[in-house]
Amino acid sequence: MPIIQVENVTKEYNLGALHGLKQTLLDTGARLVGKKTPQRPLFKALDDVSFSIEPGEVVGIIGHNGAGKSTLLKMLAKISTPTRGSVKVSGRIAPLIEVGAGFVPDFTGRENVYLNGAILGMPRREIDKKFEEIVDFAEMEEFIDTPVKRYISGMQVKLAFAVATSIESEILIIDEVLAVGDLAFQRKCFDRMEDIIKRQGRTVLLVSHNIRQVVRICGRTILMNHGKIIADGPSAETCDKFYTQSNETILRQAQASHKSRGEVLTSGEVELVSLSLINNHGSVVDTVTSGDDCTIRCTFDVKKPLKNVDVVYGFHTTDFVYISAMGTSDIAGESSLQQGRVTVDCSIKNLPLAPGVYAIRVGVFDNLLTKIFYGENLKVFSVSQRDGSHGKVILHSLINIPSAWNFSPEEG
Amino acid sequence: MLTVAKNLYDYRELMMTLAWKNVALRYKQAYLGIAWAIVKPLMLMLIFTLVRSFVGIDSGSVPYPVLTFAALLLWTFFQEAASEGVTSVVGNTTLIRKIYFPREIFPITSVLTKLVELGINFLIVAALMAWYGILPSIYVIWVPVFIAYAILAALTIAFVGSAINVYYRDVGNALPVLLSLVMYASPVIYPLQLVKDKLVTQQAAGEWSNLYYQLYLLNPLAGLIDNFQNVMLRGLPPDFTTMLPGFVLVLCLLPLSYLYFKRAESYFADVI
Numbered sequence: 237m238p239i240i241q242v243e244n245v246t247k248e249y250n251l252g253a254l255h256g257l258k259q260t261l262l263d264t265g266a267r268l269v270g271k272k273t274p275q276r277p278l279f280k281a282l283d284d285v286s287f288s289i290e291p292g293e294v295v296g297i298i299g300h301n302g303a304g305k306s307t308l309l310k311m312l313a314k315i316s317t318p319t320r321g322s323v324k325v326s327g328r329i330a331p332l333i334e335v336g337a338g339f340v341p342d343f344t345g346r347e348n349v350y351l352n353g354a355i356l357g358m359p360r361r362e363i364d365k366k367f368e369e370i371v372d373f374a375e376m377e378e379f380i381d382t383p384v385k386r387y388i389s390g391m392q393v394k395l396a397f398a399v400a401t402s403i404e405s406e407i408l409i410i411d412e413v414l415a416v417g418d419l420a421f422q423r424k425c426f427d428r429m430e431d432i433i434k435r436q437g438r439t440v441l442l443v444s445h446n447i448r449q450v451v452r453i454c455g456r457t458i459l460m461n462h463g464k465i466i467a468d469g470p471s472a473e474t475c476d477k478f479y480t481q482s483n484e485t486i487l488r489q490a491q492a493s494h495k496s497r498g499e500v501l502t503s504g505e506v507e508l509v510s511l512s513l514i515n516n517h518g519s520v521v522d523t524v525t526s527g528d529d530c531t532i533r534c535t536f537d538v539k540k541p542l543k544n545v546d547v548v549y550g551f552h553t554t555d556f557v558y559i560s561a562m563g564t565s566d567i568a569g570e571s572s573l574q575q576g577r578v579t580v581d582c583s584i585k586n587l588p589l590a591p592g593v594y595a596i597r598v599g600v601f602d603n604l605l606t607k608i609f610y611g612e613n614l615k616v617f618s619v620s621q622r623d624g625s626h627g628k629v630i631l632h633s634l635i636n637i638p639s640a641w642n643f644s645p646e647e648g
Numbered sequence: 649m650l651t652v653a654k655n656l657y658d659y660r661e662l663m664m665t666l667a668w669k670n671v672a673l674r675y676k677q678a679y680l681g682i683a684w685a686i687v688k689p690l691m692l693m694l695i696f697t698l699v700r701s702f703v704g705i706d707s708g709s710v711p712y713p714v715l716t717f718a719a720l721l722l723w724t725f726f727q728e729a730a731s732e733g734v735t736s737v738v739g740n741t742t743l744i745r746k747i748y749f750p751r752e753i754f755p756i757t758s759v760l761t762k763l764v765e766l767g768i769n770f771l772i773v774a775a776l777m778a779w780y781g782i783l784p785s786i787y788v789i790w791v792p793v794f795i796a797y798a799i800l801a802a803l804t805i806a807f808v809g810s811a812i813n814v815y816y817r818d819v820g821n822a823l824p825v826l827l828s829l830v831m832y833a834s835p836v837i838y839p840l841q842l843v844k845d846k847l848v849t850q851q852a853a854g855e856w857s858n859l860y861y862q863l864y865l866l867n868p869l870a871g872l873i874d875n876f877q878n879v880m881l882r883g884l885p886p887d888f889t890t891m892l893p894g895f896v897l898v899l900c901l902l903p904l905s906y907l908y909f910k911r912a913e914s915y916f917a918d919v920i
Contacts, residue, residue, distance in 0.1 A: 249918065310917065314748040317914040329748075338743055340669060342676045354665035355747055 237326075238288035239407065239439050240312065245321035247282040247307055247463075281307040282318070283463040291327075291406070294433050294440045296454035296471060298447060298478055303460040305443045309409055312441070327406030327439070330356055341385035345376055345395055348384050352399045366402045373428070374398040375421075394421060401428055408432065411443045429453060447475050483593030483618070486554045487522075490595075490616035500611035505542065506600050509535040509577065511615050513596070523618045526591055526636065532582045534598055536609075542573040545608065548599040549582045551589060552612065559594070559634055573600075590633045591621045652906070655750050662749060663757050670761040685765035686772055689720040696837050705838050710881045714776040718880055719836040719873045721773055722794075725766045726802050726869055727827045732758040733806025735820040737916060738813050744916050751913045752906070755806035759799055766795070773880070785883035794876050797891075801868040801898050808905040811912040814920050834867055840874035840890065868894030 266272075282304045289295055297305050310316040311323050338355040339348050349370055353363040371380055374394040384392055401408070410429075426449075432438055433453065444450050450457055450471060457474035459467035461481075467474045500508070512520045514531040524530045532549050550561040562582055564571040595616045600609040656663075675681045696716045700707075707715045733755040737744065740754055777784065805823070813819040835843065846852045847861040865871055871891035878884040 315745065316917045338747065340673060342673055343669070347672070351665055351669055354662045355743065355749070357662070357749070360661055360665075 237291075239291045239325070239327050240289040240441075241322075241324040242288065242308075242311070243286050243322050243324075245282055245285045245308075245311060245318040245323060246280065247304075247311065247316070248278045248280055248319045251277045251279050280463050282311070284321075285460075285463070285465055286321075287458065287465060287468060289439060289441070291439055292437045293456060294442070294454045296450035296457040296474075297441060297443045297460065298445070298450055298457060298475065299460035300482070302462075304463040305460055306411065307463075308460070309411055309441065309443060312407075313409060325407065328357065328403075329407045329409060330400060330403040330405035339384055339392060339396065342383055344383050345371075345380040345387070349380075349395065349399055352396065353403075356400060356403050357405075358403055362404070370395075370398045370402055373402075373424070390418065390421070397425055401432060405438070407439045407441070409441045409443075426453075447478060451475050479592070483554055487593050487616055487618055500609070500614075501607060502609045502611075503607070505539050506573065506609045507537040507539075508598065508609065508611065508614070509537050511535075511596065511598065513615065513617050521617075523620050524587060525622050526589060526619050527586050527622045530584050530587050532584070532596060533579060535577060535579045536573065536600070538573045538575050538578055541575045542600075542602065542608065544603045545571055545573055546599075546601040546603075546605075547571060547580055548601070550597045550599075551594050552597055553634065554593055554595060554616070556612070557634070558597075559589070586638075587619065588635045588637065589619045590636050591619050592634070593618045652752075655752070656756070659749060659753055663753055663760060666753065666757040667761045667764075670758065671764050682764070682768060685768045689717060689724045689769055690772065692720050692724075693717045699837075706842065707839060708841060708882070710782070710877070711780045714773070714780055714782065715839060715877060715881060716837065717776055718773055718877050719834075721766065721769045722798055722873050722876055723831060723834060723836050723869060724769070725762050726798050727824075727831070728765070729759040729762040729799070729802035730805040730809070730827060731820075731824045732762065733802060734809035734813055734823050736806070737810040738817065738820065738920065741920050744920055751916060752807065752909060755803065755810050755909075759802050759806060762802075763795075763799075777881070782881055783883075784880055787879035787883070787885050790879050790886050791876070794872055794879075797868070797872060797895070797898070800902055801872070801894075804898055804902045804905050807902075807909040811909045814912065814916055830867065830869075833864070834869045835873050839877065840870060843870075862893055865890055865893040866897050868898050870894060 285304070285308065297308065299305050307316070311318055312325060313329055314323075314325075338352050340351060343351065346367075349367065350360070350363055354360070371377060374391075374397070376391065376395060379387065379391065384395075387395075429440070430453065433440055440454075442450060442454055454471045456469065457467075457471040458465055459474045459478050459481075467477050511532070511534050513522070513524060514533055515521045515524050516529045534547075534549070546563055546565050548561050548563040551559045553559065562584070593616065595613045597612040598609070598614055599607065599611075602608055671682070675684065678684060693713055693716055697713050700712055705712065736754040736758040737751065744751070809819050809823060843864060844861065847857045847864070851857040853860050868891075871887075871894050874890055875886040875888075878886055
């Protein structure tokens with residue numbers, strides 16, 4: 237028996253604004269005499285979505301902005317009703333759709349805990365019982381009798397998260413909440429989530445843009461795009477598909493615009509004229525093969541001679557995880573830029589990047605480590621799978637580290 | 649009808665908490681606190697008493713200030729409960745968009761909130777009665793019923809008004825103005841007896857007089873205020889004939905108002 241059953245759900249919204257009274261009256265009049273009135277254009281936020289979730293499943297929902305994730309959650313939480321189709325939920329839902337929605341700034345933390353608990357459907361006795369635990373989790377002992385309006389925003393979110401996760405509901409819906417608070421608190425939230433999932437066996441729906449988090453927490457992930465479900469399955473597979481999809485989009489956009497899209501910081505002494513990626517056959521490319529040799533070639537326009545500079549080339553992912561920084565600091569003394577056009581090549585042996593889409597960043601620093609030039613996302617390129625390489629990619633990864641394996645049975 | 653009662657019971661804690669929130673919020677950071685609740689009826693009572701000293705309104709056996717304050721007590725409750733009920737859904741936009749619970753909780757809660765202020769004003773009435781040496785009769789046992797009736801009358805407006813207010817905010821603005829006009833069509837400044845004398849006894853509007861009187865009584869507050877004064881101040885039993893037209897009206901409109909609210913409810917989050 238699934239705990240959540242969504243069948244052929246479609247949600248349409250009218251685009252544009254609500255008409256004034258005059259237009260409404262005119263339209264009603266026109267309809268009464270049988271004339272057609274101009275319809276406002278419809279927007280399908282959800283388009284024929286069906287899926288079901290079994291008790292105890294932990295499901296992530298990912299997708300670009302406007303893919304329909306939040307609309308779907310609103311249907312599940314009964315906040316909004318579908319235009320067509322049906323949503324069946326058997327069990328109490330605790331919605332963490334934007335935590336702290338019911339917080340009243342003038343109330344103290346204590347009052348807000350009770351208010352928020354009641355709004356989320358917790359009986360007063362239950363809140364009494366859990367009050368200590370909530371305050372303890374939120375690390376709030378000294379501020380609990382201070383009005384919430386004096387809190388910094390992080391404290392509010394901590395308290396709201398603590399209240400919402402202490403509800404004893406069968407289903408927990410979480411929309412982008414773990415991305416708040418400092419690192420230590422995020423860690424704590426994460427542990428609490430895992431505790432809810434593993435120990436209490438509740439059904440959890442997590443909507444997030446943080447794909448790495450979804451893979452970590454959820455066993456199953458649904459990928460949405462333009463109101464439709466385009467993938468539903470084990471998290472690693474779905475998220476891989478999502479990465480591939482968004483990387484393709486980024487690559488396409490980067491190639492279509494033909495110019496460097498990155499932000500560039502420069503002192504004016506050095507300008508970047510061109511940046512190209514050259515493969516092992518010596519031709520300029522946008523795609524290189526994983527494990528092959530390649531060269532990054534930059535041409536600089538140097539306004540005045542610079543002695544002993546440090547030129548750094550690096551790779552980063554499209555979501556700006558810095559993977560590497562290849563610098564010239566260990567050949568100090570030989571790295572001077574003459575006035576005029578200078579071409580600087582960096583040759584890479586056996587490119588260790590795993591298949592995917594990456595971008596190049598470039599920096600030039602003087603011997604006091606002052607930035608003369610720095611730019612990110614200067615060239616977006618893709619790394620393809622080496623032909624004939626064994627096996628498929630089982631786990632998402634960024635780099636391939638050369639490795640040797642040895643299986644030896646223990647003697648005796 | 650049963651599901652309504654069940655919902656009310658299931659969500660009683662939430663309603664109490666929200667009502668407590670409304671009350672607490674209103675008087676936080678105010679030095680006089682909840683005492684502000686009595687300022688409005690008290691001011692009106694003083695003004696009416698002053699005006700009466702020029703125009704002369706026959707208040708029968710009961711001193712005018714306490715008579716008009718008793719009327720104002722119910723009237724202020726009704727007016728503020730209805731107005732706040734109407735703006736309650738739009739006023740809770742953030743909750744409507746984020747969390748589900750039966751939406752009728754909002755108008756009901758704002759009506760219940762006003763009970764607190766009603767209670768405080770009751771103390772003033774008691775004080776005035778003591779000052780003028782008026783003893784309540786045994787018929788005061790009807791008072792809770794009258795209050796319940798006032799709640800239902802306020803809810804009739806609050807349900808349909810708050811639902812329409814989601815689509816057209818005009819309602820929330822127009823209602824307080826309209827209601828303050830209705831006050832003059834209610835026996836607040838003058839006792840009901842004067843209207844009855846004019847229309848029924850003297851037939852002031854000719855053959856239409858009796859009809860006009862019944863139309864006047866369609867206003868639920870007309871019979872309500874008069875009977876409240878009867879049992880509290882005049883020591884008379886309630887006269888249900890003055891309450892009947894208004895009661896029938898509320899009985900017909902309340903279910904319609906509630907049904908309209910429930911139908912509109914599922915679109916609140918989309919439109920608001």
